[in-house]
Amino acid sequence: MVQGIAKHAVLLALAWVLGFAAPSFGDIRVGVIGSMTTGLAQLGQRQINSAVLAAEEWNVRGGIKGERIGLEVEDSGDSTTMAMTALDRVLSKKVCALLGPIYSFQLFALFPEVQKEKIALMSTSGTRELTQKNNPCYFRLYPHDGFIKEVCATFAVETLKSKRPALMCVTTEYGKSGHEILVNTLKKLGVTPIAETWHNKDDKDMTGQLMAVKRANPDLILSQAHPPDTAILLKQQRELGIRVPHVASSAASMPTVHDLVGPAMEGVYVEAAVEPNYDTEPRMQAWTKKYVERFNTRPDSFAVPFYDAANFLFEAIRAVGPDRAKIPDWLRGNSYRGLAGKYAFDQEQNGAFFAIMLRYHVKEGRAIPAVVKRYDFSAK
Amino acid sequence: MIQEIISGLAMGCVYALVSFGFVLTYNAVRAVNFAHGELVLFGGYFGLIASSWLGLSLWIALLFSLAAMAGLGLVYNQVAYYPIRQRTSTTIIIASIGMSILLRNSALAIFGPDPLRLESFMGDGIIHIGTAVIPRHHLLILAVTLTLFAGQSFFFNRTAIGRKLEATAQDQEMARLMGINVNRMITLTFVLSALLASVAGFLLGPIWFLDPDVGMVIILKAFIVVVLGGFGSIPGILAAGLFLGVVEVLVASHLTSEYRDVISFLIFIAVLTILPRGFFGEKIAQNG
Numbered sequence A: 001m002v003q004g005i006a007k008h009a010v011l012l013a014l015a016w017v018l019g020f021a022a023p024s025f026g027d028i029r030v031g032v033i034g035s036m037t038t039g040l041a042q043l044g045q046r047q048i049n050s051a052v053l054a055a056e057e058w059n060v061r062g063g064i065k066g067e068r069i070g071l072e073v074e075d076s077g078d079s080t081t082m083a084m085t086a087l088d089r090v091l092s093k094k095v096c097a098l099l100g101p102i103y104s105f106q107l108f109a110l111f112p113e114v115q116k117e118k119i120a121l122m123s124t125s126g127t128r129e130l131t132q133k134n135n136p137c138y139f140r141l142y143p144h145d146g147f148i149k150e151v152c153a154t155f156a157v158e159t160l161k162s163k164r165p166a167l168m169c170v171t172t173e174y175g176k177s178g179h180e181i182l183v184n185t186l187k188k189l190g191v192t193p194i195a196e197t198w199h200n201k202d203d204k205d206m207t208g209q210l211m212a213v214k215r216a217n218p219d220l221i222l223s224q225a226h227p228p229d230t231a232i233l234l235k236q237q238r239e240l241g242i243r244v245p246h247v248a249s250s251a252a253s254m255p256t257v258h259d260l261v262g263p264a265m266e267g268v269y270v271e272a273a274v275e276p277n278y279d280t281e282p283r284m285q286a287w288t289k290k291y292v293e294r295f296n297t298r299p300d301s302f303a304v305p306f307y308d309a310a311n312f313l314f315e316a317i318r319a320v321g322p323d324r325a326k327i328p329d330w331l332r333g334n335s336y337r338g339l340a341g342k343y344a345f346d347q348e349q350n351g352a353f354f355a356i357m358l359r360y361h362v363k364e365g366r367a368i369p370a371v372v373k374r375y376d377f378s379a380k
Numbered sequence B: 001m002i003q004e005i006i007s008g009l010a011m012g013c014v015y016a017l018v019s020f021g022f023v024l025t026y027n028a029v030r031a032v033n034f035a036h037g038e039l040v041l042f043g044g045y046f047g048l049i050a051s052s053w054l055g056l057s058l059w060i061a062l063l064f065s066l067a068a069m070a071g072l073g074l075v076y077n078q079v080a081y082y083p084i085r086q087r088t089s090t091t092i093i094i095a096s097i098g099m100s101i102l103l104r105n106s107a108l109a110i111f112g113p114d115p116l117r118l119e120s121f122m123g124d125g126i127i128h129i130g131t132a133v134i135p136r137h138h139l140l141i142l143a144v145t146l147t148l149f150a151g152q153s154f155f156f157n158r159t160a161i162g163r164k165l166e167a168t169a170q171d172q173e174m175a176r177l178m179g180i181n182v183n184r185m186i187t188l189t190f191v192l193s194a195l196l197a198s199v200a201g202f203l204l205g206p207i208w209f210l211d212p213d214v215g216m217v218i219i220l221k222a223f224i225v226v227v228l229g230g231f232g233s234i235p236g237i238l239a240a241g242l243f244l245g246v247v248e249v250l251v252a253s254h255l256t257s258e259y260r261d262v263i264s265f266l267i268f269i270a271v272l273t274i275l276p277r278g279f280f281g282e283k284i285a286q287n288g
Helices: A002-018 A041-060 A080-092 A104-117 A128-132 A145-159 A173-188 A207-216 A227-239 A255-265 A282-295 A303-320 A326-333 B002-029 B036-053 B058-084 B089-111 B136-158 B160-170 B172-177 B182-208 B214-229 B234-255 B260-274
Strands: A028-034 A069-075 A097-099 A121-123 A138-140 A165-170 A195-199 A220-224 A246-248 A269-272 A354-363 A366-376 B126-129 B132-135
Touching (some): A028 A041, A028 A303, A080 A104, A097 A303, A104 A121, A104 A173, A121 A303, A128 A173, A145 A165, A145 A173, A145 A220, A145 A246, A145 A354, A145 A366, A165 A173, A165 A207, A173 A195, A173 A220, A195 A207, A207 A227, A207 B002, A207 B234, A220 A227, A227 A255, A255 A366, A282 A303, A303 A326, B002 B036, B002 B132, B002 B136, B002 B182, B002 B214, B002 B234, B036 B058, B058 B089, B058 B182, B126 B136, B136 B160, B136 B182, B160 B172, B160 B182, B172 B182, B182 B214, B214 B234, B214 B260, B234 B260
Parallel strands (some): A028 A097, A121 A138, A165 A195, A220 A246, A246 A269
Antiparallel strands (some): A269 A354, A354 A366, B126 B132
């Protein structure tokens, strides 16, 4: 008996150490792949929470035509290898569609298998190239960088009157994609960046990059980075006394980033699809309250579109059944009004064309956003 | 330039401090402890538990972290070293990799994936030196590290316990013949290494933030510093840590930020080509 207990204890410990996901069985199986471990989990786990919440709500209402929705959740960690292993696992469980990770480097790795399996994959990544790979199975439910970086650059030049912006970008696909669009948009507006710096997503010190920017004497900083490096950039900018406006990418709208940055969030401009924690719309407020009560953590601007993506997908399954071949066709031909806005796919299968520009003010230690501009090109 | 140099020195001090604990263990057991980065992480996390969760002052939090890390050092020794002490270095290294994974996943389970910030003793304050703006926390890092490195020289050369530790590190068999309880000394080394990790965690927490993966970044830097300094050399790691910290900042600021790590590694290779034993290293053959 003691041996049996020891064996189970070892297996439990192994499961804990390796971070296995607990599958949720149901009649209609949908795969969810996201980072549940590693530093990328701060985005991934919130998205998985959103999918779980959506599935729970559908199941409470009786599921899809009486059949329960079961999410097969797998961890994509922080590597392409883990993402591909996660895909193999969910595919082996006969899922009818996929909700994928936010990180483009993982999505790119999943594309060949997804196309081979002809299974719909929805995600909320912003990297422009994702929908330029002619993958008929991939659907994006987040404003892509081709749209949102154009918004940032235009806002910097036309609203903040910047003539000498500096660009600070991360060296991932996301950073490079955003950098290219920022540079091109600025060029169209007749502005050339005065300095351009790069950093790795795991870098913990940006002094060198910020000093290069400081020497160039810019009138504004535009950054494209992931949450942890965004936090370090903003915090060190303040520490190094670089007092110019900063227009940051959506990572800076995350509550976890605000906790790290503290008073350095004052005056920071951030693009986002939506800001659930301070939205005044009653439906959004109710959803945020429910999310916090259910998961004991605040949602971020990526969690809402992922919740919408899950609901959009469940609507598709309700319409055509758990049929892998029919789901993509239905998604292409239909639109969906979600919490964040209206989603409808263009020819490249980009589904979201709305954004907000926020400006943060720090009050009693809390970073509070105000919407300074709204953009909605959903009809285009 | 002064701005970059001070920031680089502060980063270098952190690298050196992390490497110090790493080298202590290496010298005692002749095996690399790949879990040392996670020990630094837990040093910070224990401080966070005391300061943020329990609402204690930072000084009490530091004491709490030191006590908890001393306990963790003891446990580490009993679990991942003592039972396999007669095995080869490879076995001990693999055990340390296992401990690294265990500690990292424990951190994820307990503290979650979000980076957390440990407050600094110096707050967010900055001081102006000419045109340079220096965070007070960077000055604290410099002061603490230099004090600890000065103190270690006194401890290992002038105190009885320090000499016993040094003797154990140099030759375990000879130390045993001299009546030194080698196992106790090695246990003490693990505790000392964990205490240094606690201090490093307190210095890193406010600037790098604490997340379960930070340990891996830390250990990579520490490994470079240890090799560059001369495997096992304590003055070497201080010199190498400061060198690496300053080079990284200057390369990113004046040459290229995109290829900062590439250039830093090229410099690292160039230094080792000119000085194969590192800055203060002994011949590898003499270590066998």
